[in-house]
Amino acid sequence: MTTETGHLARPTLSGSLAEAVIRMIGEEGLVAGERIGPQRDLAARFGVAVPTMREALRRLEGLGILSFRHGSGIYVGENYNRSVLPNAVLPPADRERLVELVQARVLIEPAIAHQAATVREPAAVARLADLLQDAHRCLTTGEDRLWRVNVDLHRAIADAAGNRIVAEVLDVILLLHAEDQRRILTLHGDPRADYEEHAELVRLITAGEADEVARRMHEHLTDVAGAIGPAKD
Amino acid sequence: MTTETGHLARPTLSGSLAEAVIRMIGEEGLVAGERIGPQRDLAARFGVAVPTMREALRRLEGLGILSFRHGSGIYVGENYNRSVLPNAVLPPADRERLVELVQARVLIEPAIAHQAATVREPAAVARLADLLQDAHRCLTTGEDRLWRVNVDLHRAIADAAGNRIVAEVLDVILLLHAEDQRRILTLHGDPRADYEEHAELVRLITAGEADEVARRMHEHLTDVAGAIGPAKD
DNA sequence: CATGGGAAGTGATCTAATCACTTGATCACC
DNA sequence: GGTGATCAAGTGATTAGATCACTTCCCATG
Structure with a gap:
């Protein structure tokens, strides 16, 4: 029970090397998308x-945290300096x-x-308005992007809360089994009603109606949960 | 679409191998702590x-998801079939x-x-009572374990909510910069008051007083956040 | 100016050998 | 017979160098 080291110890060479690379990225001020040195140079530099x-x-x-591109290089990934991560190899x-x-x-x-x-x-509140408008466009043209836009809207709400940890948590939850979530929610959802509810949520956030927006968000999601929850397959 | 692939694609050999290992663990019904085969055998089995x-x-x-032990073997780790993970190499x-x-x-x-x-x-509610009793013992004897017990109590509350995702999220948050969190919270916290508040939280949960326990939990944490938040160092 | 080819840079994979650590059994000693 | 040291087998850790595959970009050609 209370043992649980959380796999944080790194007594191994490979472990300390990984740590050293993280430090190096920080010292060189690299950000996501930038290339770190060639593996051969890195090996020489660290003496392995x-x-x-x-x-x-x-x-x-x-x-x-890193991303390999054959023939091109090794790049800093999106998850560098991100605290909460999704399990990318989930059964x-x-x-x-x-x-x-x-x-x-x-x-x-x-x-x-x-x-x-x-x-x-x-910044996030401004993005909310844009996304809402974008969602409306998708709705009229029937574009596939609607799902993505709606997800981004929920993420923008999290961004508006001004807490990176919270934003990351929601990000991960929305990313987990993303395809399954999309299938299940588009199946039970009503795009038109979703849009109306999203518009109302954005309005309430912009107006600073904290208690009311919390209530509406709960309803917005409970509808979906209720539709899929009880069904036993 | 807003780019962001979420590093889920695995076109590389190393990537599909990792996926295959995950599948293998699932098929063989291995659980955390059990050994997977020798690396040489695995290499032969997958033809690499x-x-x-x-x-x-x-x-x-x-x-x-895996844990290496030099000279002993490679074992299934705690995070197998866990959805939300902490970044273990955070700056x-x-x-x-x-x-x-x-x-x-x-x-x-x-x-x-x-x-x-x-x-x-x-099961989790039962554990709450045990942990509370344990905390009381630590309090009287002045044991170092108190911090760990208190953290476990918060985690047990999450377990009582009956949702693995939520429990994992809280787990990760409590694990992030755990040492820093411990230092900062023990510095500003009053062990005696913490115990009383925890006891009240457990009582309310056991009694099913949902609204009241939410309010108390908010106060319980706001005290701490208020104490450390404004201070600009 | 556009395009195709080729060279250089870089990651991907392999072979095969050696070292280091753990584990368990064996065996000597008490 | 029990206890402890020793050793052998199993297994991970690390190394070296070579070769293949992919990307990028420059340059010559049309």
């Missing part, structure tokens, strides 16, 4: 053989797992919306 | 050279980051407590 260096780099690739989800995923959203997102209406991070 | 196989395994090690946290961490708890935990008082997963 290429395969050993590659093991350390692969480890970071698993976390999404396929059963129905129960998906229900839990949606219920987790029911639990967390109202609180996020409440905070968003309180903090109202300007 | 040892270094290539090791790269795939290292990638999973980075995620905490050191600045003060702002730690404040966000605590604020994230303020945001999420009241909702968790509310759900816990509603669902009241029996």
Whole structure:
């Protein structure tokens, strides 16, 4: 029970190498998308053989902190300096797992919306308006992008709450079994009603109506959860 | 679409190997702590050279899905079939980051407590009583374990909510910069008051007082956040 | 100016050998 | 007979160098 080291110890060479690479990225001020040196140079720099260096780099690739491109180079990934990460190699989800995923959203997102209406991070609030408009466009033209836009809208709400950890948590939840979530939610959802509810959520956040937006967000998500939850397949 | 592939694609050999290993673990029904075969056998089985196989395994090690023990074997780790993972190689946290961490708890935990008082997963509720008693013992004897016990109590509350995703989220938040969190919270906290508040939280959960426990949890955490938040160092 | 080819840079994989650590059994000693 | 040291086998860790595959970009050609 209370043992649990959380796999944080790194007594191994490969482990300390990974740590050293992280430090190096920080010192050189590299950001996501930029290239780190060639593996051969890195190996020489840290005084190890290429395969050993590659093991350390692969480890970071698993976390999404690095990204390999054959023939091109090794690049800093999106998850560098990100705290909460999704398990990228998760076994396929059963129905129960998906229900839990949606219920987790029911639990967390109202609180996020409440905070968003309180903090109202300007950049994110501006993006809310854009996304809403974009969603409306997709709705009239029937574009496939609608799902993505709606997800981005929920993420923008989290951004408006002004807390990176919270934003990352929601990000991960929305990313987990993303395809399954999309299938299940588009199946049970009404695009028109979704849009109206999103518009109302954005209005309430902009107006700073924290309590009301939390209530509405709860309803917005409970509708979906209720539709898929009880169904036993 | 907004770019962002979420590093889910695995066109590389090392990537599909990692996926295959995950499948293999599932098929053989292995659980955390059990040994997977020797790397040489695995390499032969999947028809690749040892270094290539090791790269795939290292990638999973980075995620905490595997654990290497020199001379002993390679074992299934705690994070197998876990959805939400902590970044184990995070650069050191600045003060702002730690404040966000605590604020994230303020945001999420009241909702968790509310759900816990509603669902009241029996096993977890039973553990709550045990942990409370344990905390009391630590308090009287002045043991160092108190911090760990208190953290476990918060985690048990999340378990009582009966949602694995939510429990994992809280787990990760409590694990992030754990040492910094411990330092900052023990500095500003009053062990005696903490115990009383925890006892009240447990009582309310057991009694199913969802709204009240959410309010109390919010206060319980706001006290701490308020104490460390404004201070500009 | 556009295009195709080729050279250089870089990652991907392999082979095969050696070293280091763990584990368990064996065996000597008490 | 029990206890402890020792050793052998199993397994991970690291190395070296070579070769193949992919990307990028420059330059010559049309």
